[in-house]
Amino acid sequence: MNTTITPFSYGNDTHKSHQGQRKFYQFYVGIDIGASFHVASCIPFDAFLDPKGIAWKRTKTMKFNSDSVGIAEFLNALGKIEKQFSLTQKDFLILLEPTGGHYSYLVQQVLLNEGYELFQVENRAVGEFRKNNLGISEKTDSMDAKVMAYMGWHKQLHPHMQGVTLIRPQSVLQSLFRTVMRDRWYINVQLTRRKNQVQQLLKVTHPDLNKAFKSLSSTSVLKLVLEFPTGLHMKEATAEEIYNFLLKAGAKSVAKRAANILAEVMPNTIAVPAEHLVERQKWVIEEALRLEESIKLIDKEIHKLLWGDPDKGLDSHPYTEILMSLPFVSENIACTLIGVIGDIERFNTYKEFKKYLGVSSENKQSGTSVTGTRQTYSGVRDARRVLYQIALIILANGQKHPTVFKAYYDRKVTEGMNKKKAIGHLCGKIASLIYTVLKNKVKYDPITHAKACGVEFNNLYIKNNKEKTKLTN
Template sequence: MRTIIGLDVSKASAKLSVAVDGKTTYDGDITLDAIGFQSLNSIIQSYGGAEVVFEATGVYSRRLEKYLIDNSILYHILNTLVAKKRLDDGSRMRKNDVRDARGLAITEFTKEPVPYVPRFSDPLYRELSDMSRYYDQQTEDIKREKNRVHKLIQLSFPNFTDEIDVDNISSLEVLRLFPHPDTIKGHTVTEIADIILELGLRGIGQGRARTLAERLWRAHSVSYPAIESSSFVVKQLRQQVTNIIEMTVEREVVISNMINLAKKLPEFDILLSIPSIAENTAVRLIGELGDVRRFEKRSQLNSFIGLDLTEIQSGDYIAQRHITKHGNPHARKLLYWTVVNMVNSTAQPNHIRDRYEKKRATATRKKPLLVSSMDRLIKTIHYLINTNQFYSYELARSL
């Protein structure tokens, strides 16, 4: 006798359906807290043990998953798309949480005839994944703040960006000191350079400080701001520049902590052996891909990322193939820019660039070629990690 419990997980509760040998015997619901999990455990014990199947619902299903792991309860967590395909039982639209829970339980008997045994990865991978997402969040927040700062500069110090690039911390520090042309009045170039030196910024010496001071003086001499130096916009500009600086520093701390954690994993050094993959990229790849060893085939890893190709053919009609994009968008973006760096003419010799250069001569479009290179990089990463080998250009080129 095989017992499966299907759970349709929502924000604070879950609908529950118990199926024994393919037939529903009980429907109910639980809360996603300590009391609800205890009720779930009682139900499992009343049946003499059971398997649990549920759909991944982001942060809401994470606590359920942890409870099942902590209590050694056999479970199967489904990708959202896989769960949708399972529950699509016809053209009639009859969908509710109870039906979904029943559907997950009953289809588990046919889709997984043998009880699914999850492979438990080191919790370190989950920690790196959370840190990688936070890093991406900080990156997006910095972009938004920079866009806001650019608009404010046009009101407060219009010609500042003509002379000084605001994409680095030292320039932002200078902007925070002098957010309006009037803040420079009464100071000579030498005095401005001394003020910049007093900040103690990394990479700013006498020469660099003097250059910044001269550029700032030129910008001040031609700028005609739309606001007065006493305007609230000046205060807002300073605050948002401060936000960018703080988030940039925090992001560097996150990467540093990720590197310290990733050094405990054997694949960290393996990834570093691949040309154009530095520590930043390596730790974020580990964070997004997780334990690559859990994928028996490269095609499974491709599907996880969303690089698997669609195929539509009917009669004489054959649709153009493209990637599904159903997987991890963060991993796809990271792999894309990694490949862009690898095929760059200044990159270290690698087999991916060799193949890219060979195909580019006859290719009509650049993007499909880069996607193909991403697939080849995935193949390389999967092989090296599963065989515990370091990258060898000579060996890769001969394959």
């Protein structure tokens, strides 16, 4: 047996238990992901069998940079262990966090290409397992890496344990979908802030604009204010001048009416000179318009990702038509779901899928008493947000466009369930349906869904599905 000392520093007697046929992985690896560096633990199976429960805690960890040299050093360390104990890549179970967007992506892909068994575990799950299951309050990169290794061993020992969910890592395409949608969300948040700032400034610089426009944050109004920064600047303009500029700004449907109103009220405006605010107003508006253009470019990219781009030889995503067949699912929602889900085959059951999306239920427990249920705090925030968004759209359009989902929500409320909790249940039902259609590779059929739920279809989808009903009949 080779006695090479690795960066993880194992004793030479560890190999004795590795003779004979393997029933578990021989080593469990946990990687705490960081921006500049990662911290890895590599713990042998025997260490978890220590009666005192301290052997695995005392193993050393390896800190390596997140660049090519650092990752190569980490691979070399694993290679030394393989050589020392006559193992292969399949003897290692590696767990890491999907932290920080792309921070984990490079090391993840390198390990997969090398043939290692690799899974992702939720960031929140690591902290909860460390505190609730192991009773460890210490929060360090080194300890989290060891806890992830422990989670891998414990999950294999108790495969039905619900506290730990191991997910296959993201593909290149899934990572792109998720990053694009997250970028769009961040930009949209910034745009909303800029528009709110503009509306505050307009209360001083243009107090009479609300008489002509319902929304002061529309693109045409922002462009109009760039041309006429204050009410005093617009005071001298004629209705014809305002009309022509609104046409140029894209407000064709309201241009004539708005121009006439502004030409009538502006001569009597009480706007005061506010030149000290004009420069700030100009900067905020230009920033808002730039952000709007960025969102349009991202939306074009989302459309190409979903439906493909023949000019670049890109095929449409296999989940696009399935997700878009669901009621009230837009391209942005479909892109978010694909980015979160990746490959539906990563999930073995719909319960596992719902927990990953963050819409499963869990018991509320005090001591040995179970006092009720609540929606889990774990899961992917992006998925929980869009599922909640879909639920609210379904309920808001429930009168004009009734659906099986609305009927399910109404039944829960009628039974006495709190409305907020009923929405959570509705999100869970939507997640279960998404899991079913993606697993079966079929588009959503409202007739089949209504029949399965025992809802009379003739009372639903009257407006949206006239053509579909004719074809079905």
